[in-house]
Amino acid sequence: MRILYIWLCILTTVTAAAAGDVLVALAMRRIGDLGDLRRRHGFLTVVIRVLSSGVLFSGVFFMAIAFFSNLIGLSWADLSLIGPASAALTFVTNALGAKFFLHENVDRRRWFATIFVCCGVLLLTWS
Amino acid sequence: MTLRKYLVIVSIVFFGSFGDAFLARGMKYVGSIDVHHLGNLFGALANPFVIVGIFFLLGFMWSYMTALSFADLSYVLPATALGYVVMILLSIFWLHEHVSAQRWIGVAFIVTGVGVVAGGPSRTEHLHPGIEEHGGEAQERI
Numbered sequence: 001m002r003i004l005y006i007w008l009c010i011l012t013t014v015t016a017a018a019a020g021d022v023l024v025a026l027a028m029r030r031i032g033d034l035g036d037l038r039r040r041h042g043f044l045t046v047v048i049r050v051l052s053s054g055v056l057f058s059g060v061f062f063m064a065i066a067f068f069s070n071l072i073g074l075s076w077a078d079l080s081l082i083g084p085a086s087a088a089l090t091f092v093t094n095a096l097g098a099k100f101f102l103h104e105n106v107d108r109r110r111w112f113a114t115i116f117v118c119c120g121v122l123l124l125t126w127s
Numbered sequence: 128m129t130l131r132k133y134l135v136i137v138s139i140v141f142f143g144s145f146g147d148a149f150l151a152r153g154m155k156y157v158g159s160i161d162v163h164h165l166g167n168l169f170g171a172l173a174n175p176f177v178i179v180g181i182f183f184l185l186g187f188m189w190s191y192m193t194a195l196s197f198a199d200l201s202y203v204l205p206a207t208a209l210g211y212v213v214m215i216l217l218s219i220f221w222l223h224e225h226v227s228a229q230r231w232i233g234v235a236f237i238v239t240g241v242g243v244v245a246g247g248p249s250r251t252e253h254l255h256p257g258i259e260e261h262g263g264e265a266q267e268r269i
Contacts, residue, residue: 021200028195035131035197050192060188067184071168074154087211091204098201105251106201113205113244120236123229124211 002076009073013086016066018093022101023059029102030055088118132249135194136206142187144210149180198249205244208237 031037031049038046050056073082095114099106153176171177194203212234219226 025195025200033197034193075159095201104199104201109247110201113240116236116240117205117208120233123233
């Protein structure tokens with residue numbers, strides 16, 4: 001039963017993290033380059049633009065769910081299981097989210113990079 | 128990509144890896160959290176390691192948001208995977224742990240992945256603002 005809880009926790013972390021990343025990326029794309037904004041309109045404008053974005057806050061909400069789910073997972077299982085499983089799955093779900101929700105050009109180069117990083121993370125933490 | 132933008136990517140790696148390390152250490156002190164008493168999770172927020180970890184992760188969040196304001200999500204995530212390599216280097220030089228050949232191969236995979244993505248364009252240029260809500264063709268910034 002415990003292993004079921006652990007994997008439920010990992011799946012919750014991965015789903016919430018991917019939703020959070022996609023929403024935050026969408027919000028930041030709409031807000032624009034923070035460096036350019038700061039140079040043109042000042043730091044206060046940057047803070048106001050960021051704090052007035054509803055999409056950003058919904059992204060942060062999902063990230064908070066992922067954070068607490070990860071904390072619970074860390075208290076049930078070793079980092080050596082939670083870390084690689086959630087990290088590797090999050091890389092893939094984020095790439096899918098970026099392609100289908102954000103319509104980014106996830107070309108062959110980015111897929112290769114994602115797969116290489118996934119394999120690297122698995123080798124690093126499951127040894 | 129300018130030097131400032133590369134520095135933002137580096138700060139994501141720094142804050143993310145140290146934040147995770149502090150959180151993991153803090154949760155070891157807190158111990159197991161019972162599924163029927165999830166309220167105890169808030170007690171973990173009083174642990175100093177967890178608090179420091181949260182501050183590092185706030186720094187991570189600001190850097191991450193800055194990076195996403197000038198680069199794609201599918202570029203930023205693989206590029207910031209160097210955090211795992213930083214953790215391995217910390218475990219060698221700070222904790223004096225033994226690192227197996229398998230882990231070195233893992234490091235090589237990650238570095239290759241980061242090298243592959245870093246050589247490409249960082250941003251997909253959409254033809255019209257807000258096109259992501261409606262779908263459509265996108266082109267890369269050369």
